[in-house]
Amino acid sequence: MYDKITAPTTGAKITFKNGEPVVPDHPIIPFIQGDGTGIDIWPAAQKVLDAAVAKAYKGKRKISWFKVFAGDEAFEVYGTYQYLPQDTLTAIKEYGVAIKGPLTTPIGGGIRSLNVALRQIFDLYACVRPCRYYPGTPSPHKTPEKLDVIIYRENTEDIYLGIEWRQGSEVGDRLISILNKELIPATPEHGNKQIPLDSGIGIKPISKTGSQRLVRRAIKHALLLPLNKKMVTLVHKGNIMKYTEGAFRDWGYELAVSEFRSECVTERESWILSNKENNPNLSLEDNARMVEPGFDALTSDKQAQMVEEVKTVLDSIWESHGKGKWKVMVMVNDRIADSIFQQIQTRPDEYSVLATMNLNGDYLSDAAAAIVGGLGMGPGANIGDECAVFEATHGTAPKHAGLDRINPGSVILSGVMMLEYLGWQEAADLIKKGLGDAIANRQVTYDLARLLEPPVEPLKCSEFAEAIIKHFG
Ligand SMILES: NC(=O)C1=CN([C@@H]2O[C@H](COP(=O)(O)OP(=O)(O)OC[C@H]3O[C@@H](n4cnc5c(N)ncnc54)[C@H](OP(=O)(O)O)[C@@H]3O)[C@@H](O)[C@H]2O)C=CC1
Ligand SMILES: O=C(O)CCC(=O)C(=O)O
Numbered sequence: 001m002y003d004k005i006t007a008p009t010t011g012a013k014i015t016f017k018n019g020e021p022v023v024p025d026h027p028i029i030p031f032i033q034g035d036g037t038g039i040d041i042w043p044a045a046q047k048v049l050d051a052a053v054a055k056a057y058k059g060k061r062k063i064s065w066f067k068v069f070a071g072d073e074a075f076e077v078y079g080t081y082q083y084l085p086q087d088t089l090t091a092i093k094e095y096g097v098a099i100k101g102p103l104t105t106p107i108g109g110g111i112r113s114l115n116v117a118l119r120q121i122f123d124l125y126a127c128v129r130p131c132r133y134y135p136g137t138p139s140p141h142k143t144p145e146k147l148d149v150i151i152y153r154e155n156t157e158d159i160y161l162g163i164e165w166r167q168g169s170e171v172g173d174r175l176i177s178i179l180n181k182e183l184i185p186a187t188p189e190h191g192n193k194q195i196p197l198d199s200g201i202g203i204k205p206i207s208k209t210g211s212q213r214l215v216r217r218a219i220k221h222a223l224l225l226p227l228n229k230k231m232v233t234l235v236h237k238g239n240i241m242k243y244t245e246g247a248f249r250d251w252g253y254e255l256a257v258s259e260f261r262s263e264c265v266t267e268r269e270s271w272i273l274s275n276k277e278n279n280p281n282l283s284l285e286d287n288a289r290m291v292e293p294g295f296d297a298l299t300s301d302k303q304a305q306m307v308e309e310v311k312t313v314l315d316s317i318w319e320s321h322g323k324g325k326w327k328v329m330v331m332v333n334d335r336i337a338d339s340i341f342q343q344i345q346t347r348p349d350e351y352s353v354l355a356t357m358n359l360n361g362d363y364l365s366d367a368a369a370a371i372v373g374g375l376g377m378g379p380g381a382n383i384g385d386e387c388a389v390f391e392a393t394h395g396t397a398p399k400h401a402g403l404d405r406i407n408p409g410s411v412i413l414s415g416v417m418m419l420e421y422l423g424w425q426e427a428a429d430l431i432k433k434g435l436g437d438a439i440a441n442r443q444v445t446y447d448l449a450r451l452l453e454p455p456v457e458p459l460k461c462s463e464f465a466e467a468i469i470k471h472f473g
């Protein structure tokens with residue numbers, strides 16, 4: 001079955017039923033060490049995960065690790081251009097749940113991202129990146145503890161599909177010519193715009209299916225959260241990219257009010273409902289005026305549309321959602337992408353689950369991780385219906401590679417997400433306690449040590465892992 005790897009002789013496969021993993025006590029889990037700092041952070045993470053499982057289950061449960069290759073290691077074992085060998089793909093498909101370190105992607109040319117390829121090959125459509133604060137973590141932000149968000153990033157499409165053409169390439173030039181001569185003039189709203197002839201060209205597909213399955217997962221997650229966190233914010237730049245990012249927003253709302261109608265309220269609906277709750281005799285027009293402060297300046301057509309919106313909401317959900325019932329439901333709202341970057345800093349506690357397209361989520365997850373202590377504290381998971389691959393938010397951080405100094409926290413916390421996904425909560429809790437107590441005791445790696453006041457001597461990457469284990473209690 002495999003060319004250059006051998007599966008562990010002990011352990012069993014994780015299988016999937018209705019999108020959920022069915023986990024044996026001794027699951028075989030493939031891991032990719034990763035390039036760059038992978039050589040530091042993976043051994044540290046593996047040690048912490050094994051120690052937590054051993055302590056929590058006393059041998060009853062144990063992970064059988066299966067080393068598989070990707071990136072630079074694969075190149076060495078399998079030969080030139082074999083960055084993502086078939087063995088690795090076969091193993092991940094076979095065992096269903098895997099964990100990986102970061103993999104290098106060259107800029108401006110060369111191979112396309114192996115990280116992205118794994119997500120697309122296994123249809124891991126939801127990239128889940130929680131950003132929460134561990135007390136004592138130094139942060140450039142004044143109130144990092146107020147940020148507790150989970151980014152649900154669409155993981156398979158958008159510009160990450162990688163359909164693009166280099167400037168000056170034959171196909172790229174043909175495409176520009178067809179667009180300039182035929183397709184743009186055939187679309188009146190584009191006026192006389194033309195694409196500069198010396199452009200590179202990329203395609204940004206955003207599908208209804210891809211958007212809605214991501215938002216579905218985000219809402220399902222929000223349903224499980226405590227009342228003050230039952231919120232999903234659709235993040236988009238739909239004012240500019242109307243038919244891709246704007247459509248993402250519209251499809252998100254459409255899904256929320258169709259599949260989750262009895263459990264969801266949109267922000268605008270909540271305004272309309274609460275206006276009536278506060279003043280039962282409020283006319284439809286006055287209600288619309290309160291929802292839209294610029295109502296009186298609108299054209300009569302637009303005013304009529306808004307009044308119709310108020311009427312439709314009250315007619316359709318006043319009984320089911322009115323009189324405060326909406327207050328215990330999941331609130332779905334939306335924010336424009338540039339605004340959300342400042343909102344998570346100025347109003348961090350007003351956000352919970354952030355549903356995004358691929359590129360926005362990529363940017364936003366690094367920015368949110370910075371608030372709670374940096375990329376060393378940013379875990380992640382790539383989740384599909386029949387496969388999951390856990391990986392940190394950060395990359396290979398090459399300048400720190402092999403120095404035993406980088407923070408393994410984000411891979412360790414990705415491991416915590418994996419344990420929780422497996423249902424091994426006791427082991428996950430031990431690690432969260434150990435990591436939290438190590439940080440609270442100022443036992444941290446260079447990235448956090450340099451921000452602490454007064455400064456502390458940093459722990460090595462491997463020493464931080466040991467400190468976490470000691471703090472299991
Ligand atoms: N999923 C993946 O595998 C990903 C891969 N990549 C790839 O990684 C490569 C390098 O990307 P780059 O842009 O440098 O981004 P990186 O995320 O690798 O590193 C940027 C900086 O972030 C900080 N950082 C990263 N990881 C940690 C950590 N574990 N602990 C503490 N600080 C950390 C360091 O800052 P400082 O030096 O200031 O301390 C580092 O120099 C590229 O090839 C990129 O494509 C990028 C993102 C994700
Ligand atoms: O694959 C890469 O090199 C970068 C991907 C990335 O930045 C991410 O997924 O957050």
Ligand SMILES: [Mg+2]
Nearest residue numbers: 362363366393
């Ligand atoms: Mg990124």
